[in-house]
Each structure stands twice: as C-alpha cells, then as structure tokens.
Amino acid sequence: MKKKTTLKDIATALNVSISTVSKSLKDSPEIGQETKDKVLAYAKEHHYQPNLMALALKNSLSKHIGVIVPDLRYFFFTSVIRGVDAYANQRGYHVSIGNTEDLLENEKSNIDFLLRNQVDGLILSLSSETELKNSFDHLKALNEVGIPVVQFDRVEDSIKGDKVVVDDLDSAYRAVKHFINKGKKKIGFISTEEHISVGRYRIEGYKKALKDSGIEIDESLIQYYPAMIIKDELIRAYLERVDIEAVLCVNEVLAVQTLRVMHEMGIPKLMVIGFTNGYLSEYSNPPLTAIDQHGEDIGRKTAQMLIERIESKRDIPDRTEIVRTTLIERESTKL
Amino acid sequence: MKKKTTLKDIATALNVSISTVSKSLKDSPEIGQETKDKVLAYAKEHHYQPNLMALALKNSLSKHIGVIVPDLRYFFFTSVIRGVDAYANQRGYHVSIGNTEDLLENEKSNIDFLLRNQVDGLILSLSSETELKNSFDHLKALNEVGIPVVQFDRVEDSIKGDKVVVDDLDSAYRAVKHFINKGKKKIGFISTEEHISVGRYRIEGYKKALKDSGIEIDESLIQYYPAMIIKDELIRAYLERVDIEAVLCVNEVLAVQTLRVMHEMGIPKLMVIGFTNGYLSEYSNPPLTAIDQHGEDIGRKTAQMLIERIESKRDIPDRTEIVRTTLIERESTKL
DNA sequence: ATGAAAGCGCTAACAA
DNA sequence: TTGTTAGCGCTTTCAT
Numbered sequence: 102m103k104k105k106t107t108l109k110d111i112a113t114a115l116n117v118s119i120s121t122v123s124k125s126l127k128d129s130p131e132i133g134q135e136t137k138d139k140v141l142a143y144a145k146e147h148h149y150q151p152n153l154m155a156l157a158l159k160n161s162l163s164k165h166i167g168v169i170v171p172d173l174r175y176f177f178f179t180s181v182i183r184g185v186d187a188y189a190n191q192r193g194y195h196v197s198i199g200n201t202e203d204l205l206e207n208e209k210s211n212i213d214f215l216l217r218n219q220v221d222g223l224i225l226s227l228s229s230e231t232e233l234k235n236s237f238d239h240l241k242a243l244n245e246v247g248i249p250v251v252q253f254d255r256v257e258d259s260i261k262g263d264k265v266v267v268d269d270l271d272s273a274y275r276a277v278k279h280f281i282n283k284g285k286k287k288i289g290f291i292s293t294e295e296h297i298s299v300g301r302y303r304i305e306g307y308k309k310a311l312k313d314s315g316i317e318i319d320e321s322l323i324q325y326y327p328a329m330i331i332k333d334e335l336i337r338a339y340l341e342r343v344d345i346e347a348v349l350c351v352n353e354v355l356a357v358q359t360l361r362v363m364h365e366m367g368i369p370k371l372m373v374i375g376f377t378n379g380y381l382s383e384y385s386n387p388p389l390t391a392i393d394q395h396g397e398d399i400g401r402k403t404a405q406m407l408i409e410r411i412e413s414k415r416d417i418p419d420r421t422e423i424v425r426t427t428l429i430e431r432e433s434t435k436l
Numbered sequence: 437m438k439k440k441t442t443l444k445d446i447a448t449a450l451n452v453s454i455s456t457v458s459k460s461l462k463d464s465p466e467i468g469q470e471t472k473d474k475v476l477a478y479a480k481e482h483h484y485q486p487n488l489m490a491l492a493l494k495n496s497l498s499k500h501i502g503v504i505v506p507d508l509r510y511f512f513f514t515s516v517i518r519g520v521d522a523y524a525n526q527r528g529y530h531v532s533i534g535n536t537e538d539l540l541e542n543e544k545s546n547i548d549f550l551l552r553n554q555v556d557g558l559i560l561s562l563s564s565e566t567e568l569k570n571s572f573d574h575l576k577a578l579n580e581v582g583i584p585v586v587q588f589d590r591v592e593d594s595i596k597g598d599k600v601v602v603d604d605l606d607s608a609y610r611a612v613k614h615f616i617n618k619g620k621k622k623i624g625f626i627s628t629e630e631h632i633s634v635g636r637y638r639i640e641g642y643k644k645a646l647k648d649s650g651i652e653i654d655e656s657l658i659q660y661y662p663a664m665i666i667k668d669e670l671i672r673a674y675l676e677r678v679d680i681e682a683v684l685c686v687n688e689v690l691a692v693q694t695l696r697v698m699h700e701m702g703i704p705k706l707m708v709i710g711f712t713n714g715y716l717s718e719y720s721n722p723p724l725t726a727i728d729q730h731g732e733d734i735g736r737k738t739a740q741m742l743i744e745r746i747e748s749k750r751d752i753p754d755r756t757e758i759v760r761t762t763l764i765e766r767e768s769t770k771l
Numbered sequence: 772a773t774g775a776a777a778g779c780g781c782t783a784a785c786a787a
Numbered sequence: 788t789t790g791t792t793a794g795c796g797c798t799t800t801c802a803t
Binding site (some may be wrong): 385 | 439
C-alpha cells in the first residue's frame with residue numbers, strides 16, 4: 102500500500118522547504134509564482150491530500166461532529182441524520198454516525214469513541230435502556246468535559262445543552278381530536294415501552310384530548326408492549342379484548358401492523374393514526390394517516406444549534422426548540 | 437468551553453514527566469505503583485481521554501473506515517451499515533457514514549472528506565448517477581493513492597479492490613421460477629433506472645427463467661421507471677396496459693406500492709415479489725414475498741475483507757464474494 | 772522570496 | 788524507576 106503524499110515529500114522532491122510548500126498550496130503572496138506552479142503541479146500529480154488529523158491536532162478543532170441514534174432502521178432517525186448531514190456538510194463539518202441499538206453499553210462506547218476522535222460536539226437521542234435505567238452519568242461527564250451536546254426527541258432534562266423535541270403531547274392531542282371530530286368516541290392507544298419519554302407525553306396528550314371532549318378515560322384501552330417489534334398475535338389479542346373505533350399508535354411499524362391484523366380479522370371500520378410519516382405509512386395498504394415529525398428539519402436544527410455553540414466563544418444559555426408536527430391525512434382515517 | 441485534559445496537563449499537575457504519565461496509563465511495568473496510582477486517579481478525575489487524532493498521526497493508521505451509500509432511507513443500505521458497524525467495532529475500528537443521495541458530486545465530496553480524515557479504507561456502493569455517467573475517475577484515484585476499497589451491491593469492475601455482491605441474476609431467476617411453479621405464465625417486471633448494474637442482472641435472470649421454462653419473452657411486460665420514487669398513477673397505467681398474473685419488482689417500495697394500487701383497482705389475484713426484505717415487506721398488507729439480500733451479512737463481509745486488507749502487509753489478489761439471497765415466502769404469492 | 776523552528780498530543784527508543 | 792528526545796503532518800511566526 103503506497104504511502105500518502107505529505108508536504109515533506111513534496112518539499113524534498115522539489116528541493117524547497119516544507120513551509121514553502123505549505124504556503125504555495127494556500128496560494129500565499131509570499132511565494133513566487135514559479136515555485137507555486139511547481140508545487141501545485143507536483144501536488145496534483147501525486148494526489149496530495151492535506152492530513153486533516155494533523156490539522157485537527159494543530160487547531161484542536163476537528164470540524165467533526167457525532168450523531169448517536171437508537172436504531173438506524175427507523176425512518177425517523179435516518180431522516181434526522183439526513184438533515185444533520187446536509188446542514189453540517191454545508192458548514193464544512195463532517196458527521197460520524199453511531200448506532201446504539203437501544204443499548205446503554207453501546208451508547209457509552211459510541212460516546213467514548215467519538216470523544217477520543219475529538220469530535221467537536223455531539224447530537225444524541227437517548228437509547229431506550231438509558232431511559233429505563235435512568236443512567237445518565239456518561240452524559241453528565243460530557244458536560245464536565247465541556248463538549249457541547251444537543252439532544253433530540255428522546256431527551257433528558259438534567260443534561261445540559263440544547264434540545265430539539267417534537268410537541269409530542271400536542272401531536273397526540275390533535276390526532277385524538279381528529280378521531281373525535283370524525284365522530285369516534287372509543288379510542289385506543291398502542292405504545293411501546295412505558296419508560297420512553299416521548300411515550301409519556303403522547304399518552305398525556307391522548308388523555309387530555311379525551312378529557313377535553315368529555316370522554317371518560319378507560320385505562321384498559323391503553324396497551325403497552327415490551328419492545329419495538331412485536332408479534333401479530335399480541336395485537337390481535339388487544340383488538341379482540343377491547344371495543345374501540347379508532348386507535349393511535351406510537352410509531353408507524355405498530356400502526357401498519359395494526360392495520361394489517363385488523364384487516365385479517367375483518368374489522369375494517371377501525372381508524373388508525375401512527376407517529377412517523379415514513380415509507381411504511383405512505384405505502385401501506387390502505388395508506389396510513391400519520392404524524393409527520395419533520396425529521397430532516399429536526400436534524401438541520403440540531404446541527405445548527407450545535408455548530409453555533411461550537412463556534413461561539415461565549416456561553417450561550419440552553420435552548421429548547423419545539424418542532425410542530427403535521428398530521429398527514431390518508432385513507433386510514435377516511436372511512 | 438473547558439479544554440480537554442492531556443498527558444501534559446497531568447504531568448505538570450503531578451510534577452512528573454509526560455512519558456511517565458503515558459507509561460502509567462498503559463500500566464507499564466517500568467513505573468512504580470505509587471506513581472501509577474497517582475496518575476490513574478488524576479486521569480479519572482479529570483476525564484482524561486487519549487486523543488486518537490494524535491495517535492493516528494503518530495501511527496499513520498486511524499482505525500477508521502468509511503462507508504458510502506446511495507440512500508440512507510433504504511432498508512437494504514442501513515442493514516449493510518449495521519453489519520459493517522458491528523464487525524468493525526468489534527475489531528476496534530470506527531466507521532463514518534457518507535450518504536450520496538445517488539448523486540455523483542456527493543460521492544466525490546464524501547470520498548474527499550473521508551480521505552482527508554485519513555480513513556484507512558472505504559466501503560462503497562455506487563451512486564446511481566455515477567453508474568449512469570460512467571464516471572469513475574474519482575474512484576480510480578483511490579486505487580492510485582493506494583487506499584483499499586471494498587465495493588458492494590452496485591459495483592464497477594474496472595475499479596480495483598474486493599467486491600461483495602448478491603447473486604442478482606439467480607435471485608430474479610428463482611423468483612420468477614417461483615411464479616412459474618405456482619402456474620403463472622404471464623409475468624411482468626418492474627424496475628427503476630435502466631443503467632443500474634444490479635437492475636441489469638435482475639432482468640437477465642428474469643428473462644432466463646422465462647426462457648428455461650419455454651415462455652416467450654414479451655418486452656412490453658417490462659417496465660422501467662425513471663426514479664426510485666414514483667407516483668401511483670404510473671403503476672396504475674402499467675397494470676392497466678398489461679395482462680399479467682404475477683410481477684417481480686426491483687425493490688420493496690415498488691412492490692408494496694404495486695400491491696396497493698392493485699388492491700385499489702380490484703385485481704387481487706396478482707402475485708408480487710420484491711427485492712429487499714425490510715419492514716415494508718414484512719408489514720405490508722398483505723405481507724410481501726421478498727428476496728432477502730442479507731444486508732447485515734454483506735456489511736460484515738465487506739468490513740472483514742477491508743480490515744484484512746488494511747492490516748495485511750502483503751498484496752492480496754482481488755476477491756469477489758457472492759452472497760446468496762433467500763426467498764421469504766409470504767401472503768403475496770400464496771393466492 | 773524562502774526557510775527554520777516551535778508546537779498540537781502522543782509513543783517509544785534511549786538515557787540517566 | 789523516571790526523564791529526554793525525536794518525530795508523526797501541518798501552520799505560523801520570525802528570521803534570513
């Protein structure tokens with residue numbers, strides 16, 4: 102494997118000093134045109150690439166940020182990443198992605214790795230296990246080290262730094278209102294693990310909408326499942342157990358799955374809304390009414406806040422940005 | 437923003453030399469226990485993190501690889517990334533992800549960035565535009581620089597390095613045979629852009645299966661769409677135009693979409709198979725028979741080949757690994 | 772117009 | 788047992 106060309110290589114080859122080469126490459130006026138040309142030519146020919154590691158070492162700024170998400174297979178998280186990537190690249194930053202698989206250990210090791218690699222800042226959505234165990238020391242450590250952190254979606258307030266969240270409570274509220282406006286009164290709620298912060302807000306919104314409409318809350322209509330991915334049978338059991346006209350699901354996988362189980366059971370008059378407006382919602386049969394969380398916007402926003410903080414000398418007080426969702430109405434609430 | 441703790445900081449604070457600190461941290465036998473303890477304690481307290489940039493500079497090995505994919509929203513690509521990540525981490529490598537959005541320019545800039553960041557190697561699946569324009573100079577340059585590249589899925593033979601591909605031809609062949617075994621003879625094919633390499637193999641497999649079964653090929657049953665994401669109307673037009681009993685789709689989005697349009701048109705006796713076994717296939721209604729490309733295996737395989745090459749001193753001849761797909765039968769081919 | 776030297780954080784060979 | 792030094796690739800200040 103060939104070695105990469107360095108300033109020194111160019112310098113020795115051309116019999117000039119390293120600093121002359123460095124200056125030539127930046128087109129410094131200090132250097133004569135001839136020399137510059139020689140250097141440029143040689144550099145091009147040998148595919149010279151500045152070593153950003155060396156630069157980072159020198160400047161103690163890596164122009165490198167990390168994004169850590171719980172699950173790369175979820176549309177919402179990849180959307181956010183796309184947003185971060187787009188904004189960061191445009192500002193000359195590179196982004197590294199870490200995937201926790203919803204595990205605390207992976208979250209720790211990812212943070213560790215990114216830190217050692219001198220990322221200038223971190224964007225992060227908590228793993229499910231982190232939230233479950235309330236284990237935030239590794240994140241508090243980030244505060245102590247002084248590296249800026251922007252959290253999104255699944256956030257923990259006790260950790261310093263900016264936050265971008267979706268108005269989960271209000272989104273659920275509006276979704277349930279949507280059902281009610283269509284004349285539905287018996288409304289269910291299907292959620293994953295109870296400890297996830299966003300889930301808590303969503304359930305509150307659900308309850309508030311019912312209360313505000315004078316509908317009594319029936320806890321038996323609320324179903325928690327222990328994992329993100331569950332068997333059809335569990336949903337079937339729920340649908341058999343309860344007597345509902347509409348149901349709000351906490352993510353699009355559950356929503357689409359409910360739709361299908363429902364169909365198989367032959368109860369097609371049930372309205373369904375799901376959180377996340379991804380391919381699943383868009384292409385499901387029937388198409389699913391979905392709550393669009395605007396993942397890319399969230400990504401851009403977090404990246405913007407982070408870079409602002411990285412590049413600012415002064416201390417900025419912590420900000421929390423709330424992104425309004427949009428209800429995208431499709432067939433699943435039209436019958 | 438606090439500065440990060442360095443060896444030097446520890447050394448001055450403790451009135452020892454930098455190398456003493458360095459050795460203590462690696463638990464070198466050269467150093468006295470007392471000193472070690474002092475150093476360890478101080479390091480812990482001040483959240484010392486070795487600066488991997490400095491290490492990379494020193495060793496000219498960054499333990500860092502890059503993965504560049506065309507579209508993060510596709511299940512197949514995120515699966516591959518998960519596989520790469522899993523294997524690489526276990527080998528002590530970090531992985532940076534680049535997203536080209538199927539654009540040549542983004543592919544170039546991603547490669548550039550990764551190179552400057554001294555990645556030790558690159559894993560890559562070509563952008564659609566790169567394949568369309570046959571523009572491979574930026575990739576050939578990688579060969580000249582001597583940085584190892586492993587391509588997967590959408591690959592170009594003229595570029596040196598290992599490759600991991602799916603047996604696209606045979607997969608399509610088996611899918612079509614599956615239809616034929618179920619008594620179907622009029623079989624359609626829905627594809628995206630014609631220039632994508634995997635698409636070409638799939639169409640060949642489709643044709644070969646028909647030929648081998650003595651069914652005449654009707655080019656009018658083969659439909660190319662200009663983009664990955666298309667309107668329902670285009671599919672409807674196709675379904676209205678042709679007279680088929682089954683259809684093979686080049687990805688799961690198209691397959692699920694076809695299923696739905698079909699359903700809306702009231703022609704439920706059409707069998708559908710799609711490439712990629714992701715959430716869409718699994719949760720569609722009805723569940724979709726899908727060709728599982730084993731993305732995570734592919735990811736692990738590419739990472740393994742790449743790291744082997746990075747760490748090997750000797751030249752290894754180029755290898756091409758072919759991953760066999762699995763046909764996952766679900767409802768969409770059971771009627 | 773060009774070059775020498777210091778320093779970013781770290782390791783390792785060599786001294787003491 | 789501990790310390791000194793050189794060097795990884797680069798920029799920048801200060802000579803020359």
